[in-house]
Amino acid sequence: xxxxxxxxxxxxxxxxxxxxxxVPYQERAEQAEKWAEKHGLTPAAGDPKKIGLLLIxxxxxxxxxxxxxxxAGQSGTGAIEDNQRLCEFIYRNLALITDIISTLDTxxxxxxxxxxxxxxxxxxxxTPSATTISFEDVEKGKxxxxxxxxxxxxxxxxxxxxKHAFHYTRQLSFNSxxxxxxxxxxxxxxxxxxxxxxxxxxxxxxHNIARQSQTVYDPKGSHPLxxxxxxxxxxxxxxxxxxxxxxxxxxLIERLLNYDTIIIAGQAKSHCVAWTVEDLLSEIINRDxxxxxxxxxxxxxxxxxxxxxxxDYSEPAENAFKRFADAGMHRVKSTDDLATWPEISx
Numbered sequence: 424x425x426x427x428x429x430x431x432x433x434x435x436x437x438x439x440x441x442x443x444x445x446v447p448y449q450e451r452a453e454q455a456e457k458w459a460e461k462h463g464l465t466p467a468a469g470d471p472k473k474i475g476l477l478l479i480x481x482x483x484x485x486x487x488x489x490x491x492x493x494x495a496g497q498s499g500t501g502a503i504e505d506n507q508r509l510c511e512f513i514y515r516n517l518a519l520i521t522d523i524i525s526t527l528d529t530x531x532x533x534x535x536x537x538x539x540x541x542x543x544x545x546x547x548x549x550t551p552s553a554t555t556i557s558f559e560d561v562e563k564g565k566x567x568x569x570x571x572x573x574x575x576x577x578x579x580x581x582x583x584x585x586k587h588a589f590h591y592t593r594q595l596s597f598n599s600x601x602x603x604x605x606x607x608x609x610x611x612x613x614x615x616x617x618x619x620x621x622x623x624x625x626x627x628x629x630h631n632i633a634r635q636s637q638t639v640y641d642p643k644g645s646h647p648l649x650x651x652x653x654x655x656x657x658x659x660x661x662x663x664x665x666x667x668x669x670x671x672x673x674x675l676i677e678r679l680l681n682y683d684t685i686i687i688a689g690q691a692k693s694h695c696v697a698w699t700v701e702d703l704l705s706e707i708i709n710r711d712x713x714x715x716x717x718x719x720x721x722x723x724x725x726x727x728x729x730x731x732x733x734x735d736y737s738e739p740a741e742n743a744f745k746r747f748a749d750a751g752m753h754r755v756k757s758t759d760d761l762a763t764w765p766e767i768s769x
């Protein structure tokens with residue numbers, strides 16, 4: 424069945440995508456209602472085929488060159504270009520996208536992957552982005568938990584935190600996960616970096632009103648004692664006693680798998696996107712491998728972490744996406760008409 428893509432609203436400006444600005448909500452709401460009437464858009468609740476668009480961490484902290492963890496990709500402007508295409512994809516396909524779900528990397532200063540959590544013998548904090556902490560590092564005392572965080576994190580019980588440091592790094596090694604990486608302070612709750620890129624937020628808001636479908640915001644990564652690359656599961660789920668400290672995001676997993684079609688975009692392709700899709704694929708394999716065929720990865724709306732002369736995750740990201748495709752998921756472009764995507768029925 425062929426579909427007619429909608430035009431891009433005149434207010435959208437591609438060159439403003441990397442900028443920080445306030446969305447004029449009331450004006451956009453009025454325009455969205457008129458847009459829906461003009462183009463005959465019906466409420467999303469009546470969609471015969473439910474299409475969910477999952478946006479992973481499309482936040483200023485990852486998508487703005489002036490912020491902490493800008494995802495430059497191979498081009499050097501990766502996240503900017505991704506979001507330009509993503510906004511246009513949302514506007515063109517307003518009539519087909521049932522719901523938009525946006526995850527939000529959500530952090531505070533005293534978390535296990537931030538510099539302040541750790542100190543060495545000299546009382547120095549690890550250098551962000553250039554430091555990984557292994558179980559051997561903790562065992563040998565190269566890095567230990569900063570006693571100053573105990574008041575806020577464990578009611579003053581420093582020994583418990585140090586035991587968790589041993590347990591946590593050991594678990595990462597035992598489960599063949601990446602060693603603990605110390606990241607710059609990023610995605611800070613209450614800060615501008617935590618917010619969605621304004622142009623993307625505007626597109627989500629416009630869809631919200633035009634299709635009468637509330638945008639879903641799903642925070643992740645707020646627990647101080649575990650990383651949470653994936654939107655669906657933390658890296659480590661228990662403390663040193665076996666007590667659960669964090670769980671899978673069962674609500675989001677079920678929501679995604681209930682859609683007829685799941686579309687995924689966001690940042691970064693090599694990290695939070697890849698981890699999320701990996702966890703989703705594991706859930707699918709456990710239930711019915713054929714469900715992978717309803718997952719579509721927007722290949723041109725996500726970029727890998729690339730820091731020239733330091734690190735380039737392009738190859739691991741590509742290998743992960745090849746593995747997802749081999750499992751039955753589809754790699755597609757945002758510029759293609761949804762009706763032409765393989766195995767989609769609209």
